[in-house]
Amino acid sequence: MGPLIPQGIIPGQWNNVIAVLIGMAFGFIMEGSGFSSSRKIVGLFYGYDFTVLKVFFTATVTAAIGLLYFSYLGWIDLSMVHIHPTYVTGAIVGGVVMGVGFVTGGFCPGTSFCGVAIGKIDAIIYTLGLMAGIFVFSEAFSVFEKLYDGNYLGEITITEFFGLSPYLFVFFFTLAAIAIFFITSIIVKRVEEVNY
Amino acid sequence: MIMKISRTYLILSVLLAGLAFVLVLLPKTTRNKEIQPDKLLIEINDPARFVNPDFIAERLINEDPSLQLVDVRTKDQFSKFTLPGAVNIPLNEMSNEEWDESLNHEDKDVILFSNDDLYADQAWIISARQGYKNIYVMKGGLNLWFKDILSPEKPSETASKEEFETYYFRKAAAQYFRGPSSIIKTDIAPSNVELKKKEKKISAEGGC
Amino acid sequence: MAEVYKTKRLKIASAIFIALIVIGFLTFHKPLYKYTLTPEQALVGLSLPESTIGSVEIREIINSEKKNAVLVDVRNVQDYASGHINGAINIPLIDILNEQNYSHLRDLDQDQVNIIIYGKDHLQANGAFMLLKQLGFKNMKFIASEFDIISKMNNDGLKELQLLENMFMDDSIINQFVNPTSKKDSTTEDPPEKITPVKKAKKNSSEGGC
């Protein structure tokens, strides 16, 4: 049955309309969860507020479980779902660079857009910096091309790579997420409260 | 108050883990690449899988690396005659996993052929069920290949320009496939232009 | 911060998520159609005499009083309306898995009635045949010829195709094509004649293609 647009059940023209609607829901929930506040986001790295981690892992676990159920019930054809391609070098180097950006800027791109929408000036500057970063990378692309294309493994899932059952993996991932939630709730109690 | 909240979280955590655990327990059907009968029917009903011998001849002449010919006739027939570069997968061994390497190509078009096109089409249906993509059937099989490509009939005087162009191409192709000849190269060069058109036509048919 | 301790909305959201999955299971029904043959099994018994039927036999079936066979026309409704073999029922290929059509065919198969499939050409009939075969139909054959030939019933389409699929076994036929010198052999005229139905079939299907 699904995904509806690639299967042609919903005509392609609706794609952009759906994009706006989904974006609205996404933005609404992110803002409502406090993702427009950089100090709330960064709290997870200093142990005073784990909102981002909780939202992030709850969302991942919910979506992963939901996708497997949808697939099992025949509602969605997982072979037609886009799997983020794996370029090991790019993912690690890019991830490390993004981590630095995360802890200095206090936003990630999605959350900075939420900040922009409610008038956070630091978010606006962050977004400008974001574009500058993209621009510089594009201009210097030839230098980073090896990094960008290094160790390509294809559109592979973690369970295919390690030969695990996706169901079992999601189950353990869920347990790990619950454990993380429990641990963070203890950490928050021990760390000095920060008001913002 | 706090106790009550932690109990709520405990229940919700257990529910979430339970949901994930049910997934592990669910009976799994064979979830390999195999496509379901209703989807197979849609693919069977789609004529886009058929390609003309002309199209294959052109790609063979151009030494197109993205072409993989598969002869589904018996080993005996294969050893007597086959098309250039073809590998042999007899129809009754089609489902054997050892052929996966020859059939599973992301970047190649695999073209099945038999003497006519019935056996090739049966082989196609089995491979389509097994989830292979980019597999095609040579329309008319070797019969049409021999008739159209190797011994083309000259069209009548009143035939359209296009028919003549096709004829000249086939004439040149016949020379190419019948054996080495010095004239081939000059003969084929102009017909390549014509074939580009052919290719477009084929893809347009597939699009319908 | 107070909202963090409010779990009402969380409970509702979780309930929605669980309800979605539960509803999914309640409405989940096993697919009607399941392959009962593995690909290996499906490849057994595909030789022409085993899987196809010639027009002589078809004539016998039509003329016989005690019918133990059903002719199934898998062409589209318009083609069927513009002419079909007497007594044939019409189930267009694309609709063959519709619940009604499928259960009808299934009942016939279970009642040991022979199902004989024909289409606009041998490939269309073959498509229906191969699909049903993999779904476990046993008493079934198809006519490996195109409708124009079948409808005349004086030409044995089966024999013709058998001939075509068994060509190029012979060195002499191969040689006359591969080796240009033997082109002028008198036997050369023979194969193209036999190929005529194939040529027609090609025209037919390219019309149907678009």
Next chain:
Amino acid sequence: MKTNIEDKSKIYYNPYFGGVVLGLILLATFYFTGRGLGASGAAKSTVVAAVDKLAPEHAQKSAYYSKFLSDDEHPLNNWLVFEVIGMLAGAFLSGALSGRLKFRTEHNPKITTKRRLIFAGIGGFFFGFGSQIARGCTSGAALSGAAVLSLGGFITMMAIFGSAYGFAYFFRKLWI
């Protein structure tokens, strides 16, 4: 600054509620479009569109821009761009409902506004740069990637959080 219970603008959703709803939204995105959410892709499209407008020849020649340029479609006619437009609208709506709409710079009272803005710009720069190397940001690669169990998604996720924890110590003055 004291937390004011009456202050509506300080009240956020229960994070698990936000997470479950976000997961359902992500699920719906996969169900409708077969792809995940994203954010940095829209910024990239904007940059590509701007460069294409200002220096079309340069954009065509560049090995990177030309990947995202095609003759028949404007670079801004992109799923992610529309999604981010919706995102801005949704966040604005949520901010308006809880009284958070206000031009201001949020920063640790121990540092100056200027310092906060400079570091915000630097952070954005790094994130933009990194997101191009990894082909996606926290939403595109980590969140959507991990939901479909993509190996790259998990690696990116761990690299982002791991590196952020690793560097957190050096930037602690900015935040606490």
